[in-house]
Amino acid sequence: MDPTKPGTPIDEDVETLLRRLEHVLAEEHAALSKLDIQAVEQAARDKSELGERLRRVDRSGNPVSAARLERVRRRLLRNQVLLVHARDTTRGLIQLHTGGPTPSYGPGGVVRLSGHARLSTKG
Secondary structure (H helix, E strand, O other): OOOOOOOOOOOOHHHHHHHHHHHHHHHHHHHHHHHHHHHHHHHHHHHHHHHHHHHHHOOOOOOOOHHHHHHHHHHHHHHHHHHHHHHHHHHHHHHHOOOOOEEEEOHHHHHEEEOOOEEEEEO
């Protein structure tokens, strides 16, 4: 059994769960880079399970390394950026191929988002 995988019967503490979460985040990053949808979905399930376990773990007497928490936070944010980019790219491709409206720069540096919404890019 892989102790970095969720569901491994092991005496769990916060550090162990965070180590597993870091492993899942690394797998998710690789999956996002390859656009491996099944692996991304598995990572989401694993993160959800680990989140539940982290909420249930007894934190008394278990100090958590600030460096580890910061590392997990950075990895979560990095993967979130990739997820948002993948979502926006997919939406754009769908709109492009279905003839739907796509965001575009209009005259004077104005982005037309949809309908009457506008965003000035002039600053």
